[in-house]
Amino acid sequence: MFLIQDKETLNSCKENVITDGQFILHYPDIFKIFECLQKFFPEQLISESAAVALECENSIPSIIVLLYLLEKGYSFLLLPKEVKTSQQLDSQQPIPRFCRYRLRAESLTEEGKAVSLEDPNSFLQILKNEEWIDCDRGKNYAGKKLYMRTSGSTGTPKIAVHSHANVLSNSLNCVERLSLKGDDRVAIPVPIYHMYGLGAAFLPSVAVGASIDIQKGANLLRYLQREKEFNPNIAFMTPIFCETLLKGRKSSRAYKLTVAAGDRIREDTFGKYESHFGCLVKLYGSTEMGVIAAANPEDSLEVRLQKVGLPMSGVQMRVEENQAETNDTIGELWCHHKYGFDGYVDADGMPKHENQDSQDRWFRTKDLGRIGLDGYIEVLGRCDRSVNRDGLLTIFSDVEKAIETIEGIESVVVESHGESQRGKGLIAYCVLAKGTNISEADIRASCFNILPKRAIPDYVLIVNSLPMLPNGKVDRQKLIAMTDKQEEMNLIRR
Template identity: 25%
Template structure:
């Protein structure tokens, strides 16, 4: 498949649609001509600041126009971007930086303290401050931009389909985040699929509310917006009221929403003005909720999907023609994507029968960065093993059956139970621990820890949460900690997590720290970032 640098689309749009609006960030607006020129200036500035082609560069910031321009500038230079999850604990961010081999870091003012810790603790050597808070040894983006001559141009680095565009770190079923490789070939395949499946045109104005460190922010449709010559509109918050206001003011035609944000929109009074909206993309919503959304927004195409970071976002979208007849299905595979359902012996199963979902195609990541063991575990004969259970009906539509058992999905974030277990197990009072996801009305699932204490232990449930807060992002800290005397096991001694997930909730008490608003649960400032594809 022929592949080029994604930023070449900006050159093309700057010629064909110079005055059309390309990017909106609050009061800041870029036409395609202005965006292309700004990407040139930033690429030259970052180059002068020490960022080189082939270098891995972490980006630590919220959804802003500067963030988008920097990602594009890094691609134009031929550097490899690594969007960093700002909700992670600095210790977790430091692990990502060291595991990836990141040597450059761009950061916003909000994360200057984290940046200072990362510079001191890791091998980062080139640092650029996007704002006014400059840590030791960092250059200032504004000064680097001021040093660029008028009309500066930077040639797009030549890229082939196997060249690495970026790494996205995702928490899976292991205790440490894994770096998913996205190649330029992956992006080319995804952008083509997004334009075709969402029927994107230059008239579209797409709202991006999912964070740009998530695949759903970057690729659903994300950068494909620029391929279509459409307009990307950013929202700085995940609040339903803000999204509704921006959608009305900016005449939004399409957007991705996490389930909790969708529920928030439905609860707004008065109802939001979504008259220009033509599609709404979301996942993990019950058919009854989907029907209610359709009743309220009969003119909107409701798009369900199955996707993962490893698949460069979704691999299927439910089409408008089958919204009702295939209610609950996730759609048929994208062009260039093959989906198969297999049994435990990797044999294809008949239509309608459940089994593991495996995928191959141009959108599928070639693997995890510097993790041969994970690649061996998840690849077989050219197929990627999702670990999820599904079925394909006689018409070729994919239906989701069950999720990977040890992965907790909380408000769009993937949380590895093994990571939490590893932290709790290091407490000197803990003998054994098992962590599972339990239902939550707001976040879908939240972590719950079942803990066996050592003889003579004095730690409390709240003390164990405090121990977790010292090492984990707040959304990973168990909302519930229950002290138990034993854990259910099978004949081989393995803990039966399904039994723990299916157990009735214990009444809150001294052994089960489950308060109305526990310190470990997401608050307004820590709400799990909206995402569709994990």
């Protein structure tokens, strides 16, 4: 198989399973289903030269098709599974014009019965893309390609292109750094159509033949039920889900390892989580670069708390100094990844040249950080999440950490909006803990005691919850839109 490349690993994992709670799939069964798909695809006139789009969710039918496309060397784009409502039965989001077909794998038939995995006609829909154009991709990024959309958390989503070979090498990097083994039982409650869920969690787990529980639409109750039935010893989570589990689980439980990636994880959450559930490591990466760095489970708690770890094999990092900062060890992180992406394409599959983001194969991460003398990387936040105020650099994550120490604050996100007397304006969006009764004015008044003047937010806005993207990151564009709406209604107060 694409990932399991030696017979010893394949033989050792024969009794291991991949499950979604509905289907239980043993590794040898994968090859039987591949044989069925190998007959089905030619019948549908889908050649290996055709680029396709796969609507992918955390389900066995979806991952079977995903693994088959990798195994047979198809070029394909991963998309989230489209959710249909009774009012929108015929709606579907447009796919790029270079994708000739849209593939949609279902777990249930129209009659509500479980599909047969050995009958592709029962679980796999093939939809022609009416906007398809016959572009010559051979002149662009030739070979077996995986296309992935960036999250769009800081701008318009792009389509990044990866070779299958680099996807494999990226996955094996994770196997080595995280010490994944064939006898591990891995819970994946994060979407596998994102690079974190796919390249750091799912594919590395498949590579060692581990048992895997892929969870669709995971929430606390569903996760705890699946945890009880599957009994995982490794889990891949977002920081938000780590906090949810910490608050919602009444008893401690020892995991061999929990991996967290996405937004910043609070220091108090990190310590409490580790005391209740065992070793927690951070993982750092992007859609374009795959996994850039990760902590070693053997690193000390202090190191894992402050750093994201050493660069992965084949990765070099450098810091481009920020002239506004007196400490010249802080600056923008640039990455050279041997197994990174090939570039971006547009909707027609034609290369898009983002010169400002790439120089001589060095990729601009747009993250602010520092690299220690020992090579360990510390990520301080997005570059666009820091501004000059009173002529000095103000990093939003530092402001957030300080505000989180105020009693009654459950979580906070700081963003720049408008102008102020000190420079760029700052807004703090605060979610209050249950039973807390403090005002926006109270929070801002407390900021004067814990922050330097330049870092005190100009406005504080209490919100019921933070809008989230499917990958577990805060949807900052929605927060800004929320601010604009509030300004129009004159509800923002000093």
